[in-house]
Amino acid sequence: MPAPRTLIASDLDRTLIYSAGALALTEPDHTAPRLLSVETYQGRPQSFVTETAATLLAALAADPRAVFVPTTTRTRRQYLRVRLPGPPPPYAICANGGHLLVDGETDEGWHRSVRDRLAADCATLDEITARVRRTADPSWLLRERTAEDLFAYLVVDRERLPDAWPKTLAAWAEPRGWTVSLQGRKLYVVPAPLTKSAAVAEVARRAGTARTLAAGDSLLDADLLLAADLAWRPGHGELATGGWSADHVVELPDRGVGCGETILRAFQSSLP
Secondary structure: OOOOOEEEEEOOEOOOEEEHHHOOOOOOHHHOOOEEEEEEEOOEEEEEEEHHHHHHHHHHHHOOOEEEEEEOOOOHHHHHOEOOOOOOOOEEEEHHHOEEEEOOEEOHHHHHHHHHHHHHHOOOHHHHHHHHHHHOOOOOEEEEEEEOOOEEEEEEOOOOOOOHHHHHHHHHHHHHOEEEEEEOOEEEEEEOOOOHHHHHHHHHHHHOOOEEEEEOOOHHHHHHHHHOOEEEEOOOOHHHHOOOOOOOEEEOOOOOOHHHHHHHHHHHHOOO
16 A cells, blocks of 8 residues: 655745746856746746756656645736646645635635635725725835735835834734735735645645645745644745744755755655
């Protein structure tokens, strides 16, 4: 009888895939790694991996010992723009756990259960967005969006955004069941029960996996890393900046697109 497989749940942006602004290439131009575009947006390449990472990811996705699960805060439409190397993942988690995709299609039962829990435990999205609109300053607020009718995010001018504003919003949102996460130019306001770890636990139940490996760089990944048996945190990102740590989470020194290779090698070497 084959051994139970390992579930590998990984964040995408700034963990496995990188925008041009997040590459953080330090090598001279003539020795910089060759890059592969894995996402196109409005006719332009949007996200990249190194060619080495592409080979590692394709091998991992095809490894019979593993169930590879992209686990992202992206909406379904944003996720489906990404073309990862290797066979299509049988499961993917979008909208920070609000949607579970099975062979590329939304599991409506899972989505209903998430919405029921949010309705019972949290203030409404309308209340949150109304607060944001009342208090945000157009001098630094570039765009305001809602994602899948589940959470809100803002695109901000980081140089003009007052340090106190996200903290004030977080203090107001917490007793209403919401959390605030600032990631680069995006500020997310997300219901606290809307978590990647809950969706990963559901995938583990369905897939019958024995253990979970995970990686992520932001506060919205913290619950995912804590729930895993072993996890990795890049040397860049919100968690690294805040000095976040846990006993079973490896704090990598790597920064930028090269960290994707390091994480994929760590996943592969940790398989039984």
